[in-house]
Amino acid sequence: MPATSRLEHVLSESDATVTALLEDLVGEPVEATDRRHRATLAAAPNLLGVAPGHPLLHRSAVLCGATSGQPYLQAQSVLVPSRLPGSFCRQLETGPVPIGHLLTKDGIRFTRSALPKSDELDPSTFGDAPAPVVHLLARRYRIDVDGVPAMVIGEWFLPALDPFLGSPSEGVAAP
Template identity: 35%
Template sequence: MFLSADGTTTGLIEAWTGEKLVADVRQQARATSAESALWPLEEPGGPLLARYVRLCGATSGRAWLYGRSLLDLTALPVQMREEILFDMMPLGRSLVRHRVETFRTLQSVDCTAPPSAEFGGTPINLPCRTVLIQAGGVCAAVITEWFDSDRLFALAIPAH
């Protein structure tokens, strides 16, 4: 369900877990040349922002998802740029709040380890997907999301 959905991941995980999610921004800076090489389409309108976040339960503090977003801020409304840069709001929630019409394309589904330098801990392979988000006909973001499947799927199994 999570790997193939084309809606906002934040809302799906909130519905699944029963708790509001908050973005724990681990790193946010101008994309390196290696990160910029992951941009799949035309040249971005400006420098890319690389953002590494954990989506955590507001009550439990559990990390449900690890995400890397490459963002072309020039493709987004000014108010949304400020919200992403300074308020640390999850990207999907900000897109909805600002009513940005988007077209999402699933680029890949895999099972790899999230970047340990950005998220810490011992890298383990997790189910992940990469999604391209277009706004106004241009690529606005490329997002890779790693799902903590053990925690998410444990919710689907009734306790005995």
């Protein structure tokens, strides 16, 4: 099974946050590095169901092994701060905490809805942020909190994950 298919299988079998899944897969904590945050305003139309001009937070980060420093995932996120606990966005902006850690720590119940596959970023959602040239898999999804869209996330799983996905003959057990 190719690495992309093995990764898709692991992701489809897990209901954990991507952060928790990565930590289980690579055997080390991950942290958000190369973080960039920018306040922005919603365009029309948008995937978050907010009015044009509604305040949003754009975040880009690379999830790396806290011990190894290996980059495992690049992410672009657009969040609706008014639909999240007040401390959530402040913690994202001030430390290396991944979104998945905050969702778990704050006990936020959420659902994830897949969006159309795309290796390219949607300029109406993510602006002009570059996607990584080399990646194993790209995906986009929306996170709803209490049934209301709260963020859109684009993820690119990076080649440093490949050794943790098992050899083609081994397959991958879901975490």
